Amino acid sequence: MIEDTAITEKGDLTINIGPQHPATHGVLHLAVTLNGETIKKVEPHLGYIHRSIEKMCESLTYRQFIYVTSRMDYLSAHINNHACALCVEKGMQIEVPERAQVIRVLMDELTRIASHELWWGAMAMDLGAFTPFFHAFRERETINDIMEETCGARLTMNYMVPGGVMADIHPNFQRKVKDFIKLYKQKIKEYDELLTGNIIFQNRMKGIGYLSAEDAISYGCTGPTARGSGVSSDIRKLYPYEVYDKISFDEILENEGDSFARYLVRIREMNESLKIIEQLIDHIPEGDYQAKTKAVLKLPKGEFYTRVETARGELGVYIVSEGATTPYRIKFRSPGFSNLSALDHMARGSKLGDLVAMMGTLDLVIPDIDR
């Protein structure tokens, strides 16, 4: 599985894509060795946006550290917060009211759609089509407006707290989400017309960036990247949390393992998320939105691990507690890091233009990789 390091021969071209480059969506640095246009080796260099979030969390209390994690994978901030809240709840053995659980799931799925929308636009931009970006943002704005009303923020919501959610949903929430569902069902057709059915797009995606199921497992790929290779890895199905075991939705699997499979997985996943929202939006149970918790949380001595499915894959939160008000050690298992590690394997032998397309289908968020 471990490939031999390509030796740079005379005449090979090494170009540095990034850290400031339109293709990298952030400050990722790829040292790419090229033979003409053909890629011999891709070497990701990380650390340009390392903010030592894990270390910062060690000096913050269990209520505070959740807010820092919004800045990891800023496109699924809700889900990051959710994972941390779950971990603290697991340690404290807090029973979350059902209303809070449903609200959390609704928010997670809205975030997932928003994140995939942005991925769709950004990936099309990588391929040189600018227009999808704006079309995707049109729908994403609607979700952001919903978030703004209920959570008070559009990007880093900080809505999840240990024991539930920070505030009850806005009275308009249900109506607006239903409006969004109606709007989205019209617009998803536009996506297919604009990009999915395009012959140039299909030629750029099909058979490119092949990742076999074995390799996907070996590299630790999760989320849509792994599911594009036919590896079942949906944490919502495998290790259900909150109310995911009570609702019906499918785990999307595509077996081709190429860029187009990963693309289809995400497109179809948006529809699944919509299905979950449709099931829950009219059945938000009455009750408290937050469990009664102590003002100061102290996790018992021990180690706690939870994992959730973010828009990019499996996010693991590992807390080591010494019984104090702050965690002794926190480790995040971010999906982007593992997915990025498969890039070199996928890209070897393809053309430079494909590298950008592959990075697009991996849906990399650099602050999530570097933390």
Added chain:
Amino acid sequence: MWSFHQIADFINDWLNQRFNPTWVTVIEMIITGILVISLFAVLGLVLVIMERKVSAWIQIRLGPNRVGPKGMFQSLADTLKLLVKEGMTPTGSDKFLFNLAPYIAMIVAMLLMAPLAFARNFQMWDMNIGVLYITAISSVSVISVLIAGWSSNNKYSLMGAMRAGAQIVSYELSAGLSILAVVVLTGSLNINEIIQSQANGWWIFKGHIPAIIAFVTFIIAVTAETNRAPFDLAEAESELTAGFHTEYSGMKFALFFLAEYVNVFIVCALGAILFFGGWMPFHIGNWQGFNHVMDFIPSSIWFFGKTFFLIFLIMWFRWTFPRLRIDQLLNLEWKYLLPISMFNILLVTAMAIGGWHF
């Protein structure tokens, strides 16, 4: 009627009354030169604002709307900004070639304007090999791209230039062959005669399906030749930042930018001349009344209308399609477009010999 060629005749007469013929020629050359340069600048500004408005329309946003009425002077403000910006020359670059490249691009674009007929009897140079001249001169533009990429001392620029070289040279073939289709039908390389031959119907209607095939190949090939998306591999933004003009800034960049837009105008004007009858008004057989109304519209409006319609088409491509990969791009040309246009030439020739066209 008040038209371009009457103004030109009036100036010519006025000059002839006052100066001897040698001086008249010199003065007219200078006037033409100034006109070309102004047209170059005006076209650049108009096309940039048009592109931004078209893209805004396709992308459901407003586009520039602050400078002047409806943002019409936005590109003027941008030009002003580019003029006062520092034009940097990177260390390690070949300074002479680096500074030369944008001017080659500009001069090529200007030279290409010479044989275009902008209105009835309004042409800078009515040469008998107009079409050949355009195909010949437009091949020179690849040199400016190659020089720019090579002299910049930048790997992105070099890769962009190599892509552009491969691309422009290949697509010239099918562009040339599809132009040849109309030349075969007309039997002339003279732009004016090509337009005159379409007095009773444009070639796109008269030439049956082969003319339509030629037109489609022409549009695809010139889109590639002018490095416009979906064939903008030479400056593929997400791959090579800006391709061959990565290192250019200020006015030198602006020259490349303007040259690209003027080239788009020129190829679209050529397409309008070859397939849509240039300044010829739209006529339908024996409908005298309708034809008379069409004749009433000035010829310059016909020419610019058709040209801008084709430009809009090319802009529409750009904002809708994703980019091709380099091998797919060359496959498209060598495996599909070139055989199709070669076969098409045979069809057109048979049609011309048999006189099957209208």
